[in-house]
Amino acid sequence: MTPAPDAPTAPVTVVGLGADGWAGLPDASRAALREAEVVIGGPRQLDLLPPECTGQRLAWPSPLRPAVPGLLAAHAGRRIAVLASGDPMFYGIGRALAEETGALRVLPHPSSVSYAAARLGWPLEDVEVVTLVGRPAARLAAALHDGRRLLVLSADATTAGEVAALLRDRGFGPSRMRVLEQLGGDRERTTDEATADDWPGGRQPGDPLNIVAVECRRAPDALRLGAVPGLPDEAYEHDGQLTKRHIRAATLGVLAPAPGELLWDIGGGSGSIAVEWMRTHPSCRAVTVERDPARAGRITRNADRLGVPGLRVVTGAAPAVLAELPPPDAVFIGGGLTAPGLLDACWEALPGGGRLVANTVTLESEALLADAHRRHGGELVRLAVAHAVPVGGFTGWRQAMPVTQWAVRKTPDTSSGPSSGADR
Numbered sequence: 229m230t231p232a233p234d235a236p237t238a239p240v241t242v243v244g245l246g247a248d249g250w251a252g253l254p255d256a257s258r259a260a261l262r263e264a265e266v267v268i269g270g271p272r273q274l275d276l277l278p279p280e281c282t283g284q285r286l287a288w289p290s291p292l293r294p295a296v297p298g299l300l301a302a303h304a305g306r307r308i309a310v311l312a313s314g315d316p317m318f319y320g321i322g323r324a325l326a327e328e329t330g331a332l333r334v335l336p337h338p339s340s341v342s343y344a345a346a347r348l349g350w351p352l353e354d355v356e357v358v359t360l361v362g363r364p365a366a367r368l369a370a371a372l373h374d375g376r377r378l379l380v381l382s383a384d385a386t387t388a389g390e391v392a393a394l395l396r397d398r399g400f401g402p403s404r405m406r407v408l409e410q411l412g413g414d415r416e417r418t419t420d421e422a423t424a425d426d427w428p429g430g431r432q433p434g435d436p437l438n439i440v441a442v443e444c445r446r447a448p449d450a451l452r453l454g455a456v457p458g459l460p461d462e463a464y465e466h467d468g469q470l471t472k473r474h475i476r477a478a479t480l481g482v483l484a485p486a487p488g489e490l491l492w493d494i495g496g497g498s499g500s501i502a503v504e505w506m507r508t509h510p511s512c513r514a515v516t517v518e519r520d521p522a523r524a525g526r527i528t529r530n531a532d533r534l535g536v537p538g539l540r541v542v543t544g545a546a547p548a549v550l551a552e553l554p555p556p557d558a559v560f561i562g563g564g565l566t567a568p569g570l571l572d573a574c575w576e577a578l579p580g581g582g583r584l585v586a587n588t589v590t591l592e593s594e595a596l597l598a599d600a601h602r603r604h605g606g607e608l609v610r611l612a613v614a615h616a617v618p619v620g621g622f623t624g625w626r627q628a629m630p631v632t633q634w635a636v637r638k639t640p641d642t643s644s645g646p647s648s649g650a651d652r
Contacts, residue, residue: 239304239305239306239307239308239329239331240300240308240309240310240325240329240331240332240333241260241264241307241308241309241310241332241333241334241335242309242310242312242316242321242322242325242332242333242334242335243257243260243261243309243310243311243312243316243335243337244257244312244313244314244315244316244320244334244335244336244337244339245257245269245273245276245311245312245313245314245337246313246314246337246338246411246412246413247410247411247412247413247414247415247416247437248412248413248414249276249413250276250277250278252337252412253337254335256335257335257337260309260333260335261277261281261283261309262280262281262282263307263309264281264283264307264308264309265283265284265303265306265307265308266283266284266286266303266306266307266308266309267281267283267284267285267286267308267309267310267311268286268287268288268299268308268309268310268311269285269286269287269288269310269311269312270287270288270311271287273311273312273313274287274311277311283307283309286299292321292324293324296321296324296325296328297328300325300328300329310325313340314336314337314338314339314340314341314342315336315337315338315339315342316334316336317334317336318339318341319357319359319361319381322334338412340381340408340411340412340437340439341355341357341379341381341439343408343411343412344379344408344411344439344441345379347408347411347418348406348408348441350377350379350441354377355377355378355379356371356376356377356378356379357378357379357380357381358371358378358379358380358381359380359381360380360381360382360383360387360390360391361381361382361383362383363383364532364537365387365390365391365394366394366531366532366533366535366537367535367536367537367538368380368391368394368535369394369398369532369533369534369535370506370507370510370534370535370536371535372395372398372400372444372446372453372535373444373446373453373455374444374445374446374452375444375445376443376444377441377442377443377444378440378441378442378444379439379440379441379442380439380440380441380442381439382407382436382437382438382439382440384433384436385433385434385435385436385438386433387438387440388405388407388427388434388438388440389427389429389433391405391424391440391442392405392424392427393424395424395442396424396425398450398533399446399447399449399450399451400424400444400445400446400447400450401423401424401425401447402423402424402425402445402446402447403423403424403442403443403444403445404421404422404423404442404443404445405421405422405423405424405427405440405441405442405443406418406419406420406421406422406440406441407419407434407438407439407440407441408438408439408440408441409434409435409437409438410435410437410438411437411439415435417434417435419434423445451463453534455507456477456508457476457477457479457480457481457504457505457507457508458473458474458476458477458480458504459473459476459500459504459534460473461473463533463534464498464499464500464503464530465498465526465529465530465533466497466498466500466526466530467498467522467523467526469497469498469523469563470497470498470500471497471498471500471501471562471587472613472628474611474613475587475611475613475631476500476501476504478611478633479501479560479585479587479633480501480504480505480508482583482585482607482633482635483501483505483558483560483583483585484558484583485505485508485509485512485558486509486512486557487509487511487512488509488511488512488513489512489513489557489558490512490513490514490515490554490555490556490557490558491505491512491513491514491515491556491557491558491559491560492514492515492516492517492550492553492556492558492559492560492574492577493505493514493515493516493517493560493562494516494517494546494550494559494560494561494562494563494564494570494574495517495518495546495561495562495563495564496516496517496518496523496524496527496541496562496563497518497523497527497562497563498523498526498527498530499516499518499526499527499528499530499531499539499541500530501516501560501562502514502515502516502527502531502539502560503530503531503534503536503539506531506536506538506539507534507535507536513538513540514536514539514540515539515540515541515542515553515554515556516539516540516541516542517542517544517546517549517550517553518541518542518543519543519544519545519546519564520543521543524541524542524543527539527541528541545564545567546564546567546570546573546574547567547569547570547573547574550573550574550577553577555577555578555579556577556578556582557579557581557582557583558578558582558583558584558585559574559577559578559582559583559584559585560584560585560586560587561574561584561585561586561587562586562587565586565588565593565596565597566592566593566596571586571596571600575638578638579638580638580639580640581637581638581639581640582637582638583635583636583637583638584634584635584636584637584638585633585634585635585636586633586634586635587631587632587633588631588632589629589630589631589632593632594632597632597633597634598632600634600636601634604636605636606634606635606636606637607634607635607636608632608633608634609632609633609635610630610631610632610633611630611631611632611633612627612628612630612631613627613628614626614627614628615628
């Protein structure tokens with residue numbers, strides 16, 4: 229049999245490195261580092277290499293991500309090895325490199341998450357991983373559900389204290405915590421278990437290379453937040469401008485968020501639609517437009533509180549500010565429908581397959597939606613909710629203001645107006 233020709237060598241090789249350093253690397257990873265003409269990594273990682281790795285050593289500048297294209301271009305044509313922590317394709321530098329070059333060879337090492345799951349005896353498929361490396365601690369709030377196990381990738385030695393404080397603030401003080409440091413290395417250590425309520429405020433910081441393990445326990449008096457749209461109204465700070473729970477759940481059902489999609493939330497009020505859109509999946513994104521600065525600040529606080537600090541809040545009036553926004557996958561209009569040109573601007577911004585949903589309680593805006601439905605199709609519905617309330621010594625129904633909702637999907641071959649048929 230004629231041997232197959234050697235595969236072309238990729239100009240960039242990414243080598244996963246653990247806390248055990250050079251000693252923990254397999255032969256293929258060692259060979260790649262010995263042969264490299266340029267080795268790029270963090271100072272700590274570069275210090276783990278022996279003298280036999282003779283290539284030029286370069287430490288990543290800060291901020292790292294913008295420097296990637298320039299460094300690769302500066303050493304084009306040379307054999308480049310990039311050092312990464314653990315598995316480069318799991319919250320690592322591998323993603324940025326893959327976006328810059330198609331010729332990438334990845335030699336992974338067991339990730340700290342794999343080590344942590346092994347040490348704790350936690351099946352990895354039943355664990356949620358949340359990274360706080362370069363991200364606000366508030367994003368952890370979206371993952372808090374009674375009985376769930378979390379592995380939190382720490383930014384540094386202070387992360388565990390931040391996690392404990394957030395758990396207490398969000399009603400999860402009884403949650404049990406441990407910190408696992410230097411996983412896979414000679415200095416590996418796991419702290420004693422403690423609840424977030426009992427986590428020592430003056431605790432001496434440990435090693436900056438650590439993972440925080442959390443077994444979530446909700447306090448008995450804490451508000452229960454589910455995993456689907458329709459959070460309790462009490463979860464939000466608001467001044468009355470809030471899409472109420474039952475209408476909100478129905479609205480998100482029609483908007484139908486999917487991973488990676490972007491929502492425009494026009495007339496944000498308290499931000500509840502955008503917040504719950506983003507809570508459906510970590511990759512969902514949203515921009516909320518609110519002209520009132522006080523309400524815009526309130527939206528930001530709600531987003532942080534409910535675990536989606538990445539919600540972008542634009543303070544300004546629509547449609548004037550819409551031209552500055554990235555194209556949406558879906559648009560929700562909860563306020564400002566009577567602003568001249570708003571509906572047209574939102575429609576023009578949608579790509580084929582995009583969805584537009586508009587809610588209103590006023591006759592003037594309802595007339596606009598009825599006319600749009602008559603001319604362009606879609607689905608026009610009226611949503612009504614009544615609550616049982618005391619009536620003397622009896623109980624009766626109190627009707628909330630009915631909400632008129634228009635929902636429509638833009639078909640790929642439509643360029644001039646909304647299509648018939650809502651996204652169901």
